[in-house]
Amino acid sequence: MSELNLDALSTAANEARGLAIDAVHACSSGHLGLPLGAADIGAVLYGHAMTYDPAAPKWLNRDRFILSAGHGSMFLYGWLHLSGYNLPLDEIKNFRQLHSITPGHPEFGETDGVEATTGPLGQGVGNAVGYALSGKMAAAKYNTAEHTIFDQTIFCLAGDGCLQEGVASEAIAFAGHNGLDNLVLIYDSNDVTLDAMADVTQSYDACARFEAFGWNAVRVDGHDMKAVLAAIENAKNNKNGKPTLIEAKTLIGKGIPEVAGTAAGHGEGGAKFAESARKGLGLPEETFFVSEGTRSYFADHKAALAAEHAKWEETFSAWKSANPQLASQLDDAVNQVTPENLLELIPEFAADYKGATRASGGDIIQAVAEAVPNLITGSADLFGSTKNYIKSSGDVSKDDFNEKNIWFGIREHAMGAICNGIAYDGLFLATGATFAVFADYLRPSIRLAGLAHLPVGYILTHDSVGVGEDGPTHQPVETVSGLRVIPNLDVIRPGDPEETAGAFAAMVERKDGPTALFLTRQNIATQSSIPVKTRREGVFKGAYVAKEETGALTTILIATGSELQHAMNAAETLGGGVRVVSMPCMERFDRQSDDYKESVLPKACTKRVAIEAGVSGLWYKYVGSEGAIVGIDRFGISAPGDTVMSELGMTPENLVAVVKSLG
Numbered sequence: 001m002s003e004l005n006l007d008a009l010s011t012a013a014n015e016a017r018g019l020a021i022d023a024v025h026a027c028s029s030g031h032l033g034l035p036l037g038a039a040d041i042g043a044v045l046y047g048h049a050m051t052y053d054p055a056a057p058k059w060l061n062r063d064r065f066i067l068s069a070g071h072g073s074m075f076l077y078g079w080l081h082l083s084g085y086n087l088p089l090d091e092i093k094n095f096r097q098l099h100s101i102t103p104g105h106p107e108f109g110e111t112d113g114v115e116a117t118t119g120p121l122g123q124g125v126g127n128a129v130g131y132a133l134s135g136k137m138a139a140a141k142y143n144t145a146e147h148t149i150f151d152q153t154i155f156c157l158a159g160d161g162c163l164q165e166g167v168a169s170e171a172i173a174f175a176g177h178n179g180l181d182n183l184v185l186i187y188d189s190n191d192v193t194l195d196a197m198a199d200v201t202q203s204y205d206a207c208a209r210f211e212a213f214g215w216n217a218v219r220v221d222g223h224d225m226k227a228v229l230a231a232i233e234n235a236k237n238n239k240n241g242k243p244t245l246i247e248a249k250t251l252i253g254k255g256i257p258e259v260a261g262t263a264a265g266h267g268e269g270g271a272k273f274a275e276s277a278r279k280g281l282g283l284p285e286e287t288f289f290v291s292e293g294t295r296s297y298f299a300d301h302k303a304a305l306a307a308e309h310a311k312w313e314e315t316f317s318a319w320k321s322a323n324p325q326l327a328s329q330l331d332d333a334v335n336q337v338t339p340e341n342l343l344e345l346i347p348e349f350a351a352d353y354k355g356a357t358r359a360s361g362g363d364i365i366q367a368v369a370e371a372v373p374n375l376i377t378g379s380a381d382l383f384g385s386t387k388n389y390i391k392s393s394g395d396v397s398k399d400d401f402n403e404k405n406i407w408f409g410i411r412e413h414a415m416g417a418i419c420n421g422i423a424y425d426g427l428f429l430a431t432g433a434t435f436a437v438f439a440d441y442l443r444p445s446i447r448l449a450g451l452a453h454l455p456v457g458y459i460l461t462h463d464s465v466g467v468g469e470d471g472p473t474h475q476p477v478e479t480v481s482g483l484r485v486i487p488n489l490d491v492i493r494p495g496d497p498e499e500t501a502g503a504f505a506a507m508v509e510r511k512d513g514p515t516a517l518f519l520t521r522q523n524i525a526t527q528s529s530i531p532v533k534t535r536r537e538g539v540f541k542g543a544y545v546a547k548e549e550t551g552a553l554t555t556i557l558i559a560t561g562s563e564l565q566h567a568m569n570a571a572e573t574l575g576g577g578v579r580v581v582s583m584p585c586m587e588r589f590d591r592q593s594d595d596y597k598e599s600v601l602p603k604a605c606t607k608r609v610a611i612e613a614g615v616s617g618l619w620y621k622y623v624g625s626e627g628a629i630v631g632i633d634r635f636g637i638s639a640p641g642d643t644v645m646s647e648l649g650m651t652p653e654n655l656v657a658v659v660k661s662l663g
Contacts, residue, residue: 008294016035031072037254050155055084136182215245255277356521457514555577558608616632
């Protein structure tokens with residue numbers, strides 16, 4: 001690697017500070033502390049140490065940079081602009097404005113070079129761990145003795161806020177245990193949090209903490225570019241089976257003496273000193289200034305990076321020629337290809353099958369994993385209960401990354417953030433499992449997956465009060481509906497094994513957002529009176545007619561999950577004017593055409609009753625003001641599952657009584 005050009009990069013660092021000051025000043029909103037304090041780190045990363053190609057932002061073997069401290073977004077935008085990404089100066093000037101590609105916090109898919117949607121603190125740390133895991137798995141799967149096509153390094157920049165969040169602790173423990181030595185976490189250690197000096201809320205030794213988690217750790221002056229580069233090069237070139245923490249001591253708000261080194265330097269408070277700050281940094285009065293020297297330096301650097309990329313392309317071409325089967329698999333993975341006949345590749349269940357949907361899901365995932373080679377799965381120390389272990393593969397570990405089963409440990413929040421990181425990388429289809437009631441532990445990650453349109457799958461078992469004896473602490477009554485309100489998340493609660501097959505296929509085939517499957521602990525009846533094809537394909541539509549009325553339509557029963565069996569039984573009692581609609585996924589049904597929705601739930605029939613073993617609120621959308629809901633608007637009970645269900649009204653007899661009460 002060439003020698004560090006201190007003069008050019010020091011100038012660039014000050015001009016990056018100027019861009020941040022001017023952007024925040026222009027909109028009177030934003031965070032200056034990190035962009036100013038960590039500017040020297042940015043200069044080293046984007047101006048020397050990282051391998052990337054601004055003209056090819058999705059180059060497979062690029063180094064990845066994740067800004068976990070996403071509030072410092074002008075750090076990222078400034079360096080993406082200077083290094084030659086498709087982020088023109090006018091977009092810097094439009095920081096935080098309507099329809100700009102420089103939103104307040106970085107958003108994946110909006111801006112080239114933004115590798116993850118960050119802002120909620122600590123999430124980016126988990127995302128970086130996911131990226132690093134994906135990189136290790138890709139290297140193990142695709143590299144050969146003759147050709148190395150994956151050897152990228154994952155960089156993450158985090159602050160005190162990120163490291164105080166619990167998700168970061170979970171993620172760094174996972175990274176250390178699994179030996180992710182392709183991960184470099186740079187800690188912007190400035191002794192300040194938003195409200196006060198950091199010593200008000202923390203007193204640990206960061207390096208010692210990370211070393212205890214199985215990391216390498218080094219402390220450097222974050223304004224000494226040579227020291228920063230030496231630490232980065234040591235991490236990249238001298239891998240020892242451990243990820244690396246670089247604790248970079250910095251001055252928050254460096255360049256604005258009035259607020260530097262204080263909590264006031266965190267946000268936009270220093271922007272009012274823009275004019276004097278520019279002068280102190282040696283910048284002209286002109287705002288949004290970038291010198292010709294900096295432009296020239298990064299133009300040359302961009303050309304050198306493009307040449308490095310071109311050299312890799314030669315290796316990649318040779319690898320493809322030598323490994324056509326692997327190349328085909330990689331191409332399918334990059335393009336998220338799944339078999340068009342996936343439903344047909346899942347074996348049908350016997351008509352008298354009476355297992356829990358978690359059990360049928362355990363059988364289904366075997367067939368799906370065979371058909372979709374890049375499917376991977378994990379569990380929060382619950383494989384034995386969630387049943388999603390892929391039996392044809394082994395366990396992912398620091399000794400073998402070419403496997404499909406990830407042991408996340410009891411770390412639901414990190415599981416979600418890591419799965420997001422894997423999905424951002426785009427080479428593997430990530431799924432993670434836990435008990436439904438613990439979905440709230442990973443809810444922030446699920447929300448971000450919805451926001452970033454990530455195809456992550458969540459396998460959530462023990463989905464209702466049917467859990468039984470473990471009692472109300474483990475019986476989710478609000479969880480299913482609680483996730484349904486997250487935009488762009490599909491929540492599927494299948495009612496028998498064939499609907500479960502449809503649910504897994506729908507999850508795998510969805511490319512534009514996450515899917516949560518809710519599966520039962522208790523055994524439920526197979527609805528063999530409904531054709532297999534109808535049940536499976538009905539899930540893709542979100543809702544379908546499970547039982548057609550045999551006379552003039554008077555009543556519609558709407559059911560989901562384990563309550564479908566009750567609706568089918570109740571319809572037999574109520575007579576020929578009753579239709580049963582299975583609605584495993586509200587979100588998919590809502591996306592159907594008006595004609596299809598009318599064919600399933602005709603407006604003329606207003607006598608409707610929905611049944612679900614959970615809170616009732618969302619069902620009014622489908623039953624209307626004249627309908628009724630058989631739900632559970634209270635916490636559960638500790639007793640055998642069947643007893644709890646009966647006690648709380650989840651029976652065909654109670655459903656019949658409610659229908660009759662409507663007249």
